[in-house]
Amino acid sequence: MVGGGQLARMTHEAGIPLGLKFKLLSDTPQDSAAQAVADVVVGDYRDLETLRAFARGCDVITFDHEHVPLEHLRALEADGVPVRPSPDALAHAQDKGVMRERLTALGVPCPRHRIVRDPADVTAFAQEGTGYPVVLKTVRGGYDGKGVWVVRSEAEAADPFRAGVPVLAEEKVDFARELAANVVRSPHGQAVAYPVVESQQVNGVCDTVIAPAPGLSEELSGEAQELALRIAKELGVVGHLAVELFETRQGEILVNELAMRPHNSGHWTQDGSMTSQFANHLRAVLDLPLGDPRARTPWTVMCNVLGGDYPDMYAGYLHCMARDPQLKIHMYGKDVKPGRKVGHVNTYGDDLDDVLERARHAAGYLRGTITE
Structure with missing residues (x-):
């Protein structure tokens, strides 16, 4: 996996039960995934020879970000290294102009x-x-x-x-809310769709994800899933694809952004679905049968833990775990900076108000904005 952030860290975790040998190309030894993965190469993903040396002995290359130069990825493919998603697909996540032009040609609704x-x-x-x-x-x-x-x-x-x-x-779309449709597609064309979620942003950063999106009609939910699956097929995506959407006040959906990797809007799947986005991404890039994407419980809520005036983490754990024994905490081992994503929490249950309150309280307490 190219990239040493939290997405690589959580993807590695999902591969442990499968016995995968996970190799990482990381910018620094301190990166989130580099702290957890045994086989780490420290190097610059923008350097072709570094990528070539890293790829030797790998059965497949995948990514936790979309920034590797496409010409380098095409060189790896020419060397016989499977790259998933392919550079031709990844171009649509790297360049918003290319993405808009292609989606418009496909008749996909966009701003x-x-x-x-x-x-x-x-x-x-x-x-x-x-x-x-x-x-x-x-x-x-x-x-x-x-x-x-x-x-x-x-x-x-x-x-x-x-x-x-x-x-x-x-x-500037006058939208009612933001949604996300997460799908996974394998090389032989098998694909699965997760429940459509509501994504709530604060200052441009994802704060809360609710699965499934409350009050979303079955018709519009199905339309969003079908649209994401069609985009994955038309662009030749292999692996996880997140399609960020606007739900307009007229009850329509427009595509906002694409991400061809595990995505923040899918973190709830770690604890809330039969198969997490990370496990299914690995299955897809290895061309294994995909896992069941259905939710385990009626509601799951993910809240990001953003950097702030941090309290003592051990004391934070004591409070949050004692208050909510079902709470799932996922921290990334990152240095705390204001507004930076340093972890997330997942809660689940039968009552949405209760699940929301538990997630927001835990995230706020771990951030230091709630003290009791």
Whole structure:
């Protein structure tokens, strides 16, 4: 697995029961997964020879991020190394402009959009639609709210162009809520779909995920799952695909983003589904039969633990575990920085209000924003 973050750490954990020999290419020995994996190569994923040396002896290469240069991945494929997802698929997760162009050609519902050249072009785009505000995104490298701006005038539109990369303009959708449809697809075409979830963001960062999305009609849920499965097939995705969606106030869905790896909106599956997203991602890239994606209980809630004014962690564990013996805590071993995802908690049960309260209390206590 290329990338040493928490997604690699949790994927490795899912592979232990299968007896997999898990090899990791990590930026530093201190990265989240590097702390837990035995076979770690420290190196730069942007260097082709480093990637080639890492890939020797590997049966398959997969990723915990989408940033490896596509030309390097094509070189690995030419060397005979299976790369999953393939560079042709991964291009749609690396470049938002490529993604929008392909999805539009497939007839997938998306926000109104186009590549813009400068702030004046942003104003022209706004005038073609409903005016300002407009959402601007750098086509590469953005995540967790980074590389995304909501601008309300031409003067505010200058910042995104300073990065020197193409900028995508999108209409600001008046959505009712954000959803996510997570699916997994194997090389021989088997695919499974997890229950559609509601994803709640705070300052551009995922805060809470509710599985399944409360009050979502069976018709719209099925439509979202079918759309995600179609996108996975059309783009040739192998492994886990997260399709982030807007549910509009008119009861329609629009595709916001794609991620071709395990995803924050699927962390609930570790404790809430028959087969986690991490286990199914491994099964897919190894072309094993996929596992059952159904939920174990009526409700599961995931809350991220973000860096803050941390209390003593041992004391935090004492409180949270004593208060809620069913609570599942997943910490990533990362240095605490304000707003950084350093862990998450999962709760589950029959009563949504109770499950929500338990998850939010635990995440808040571990962060230090709740003290009793």
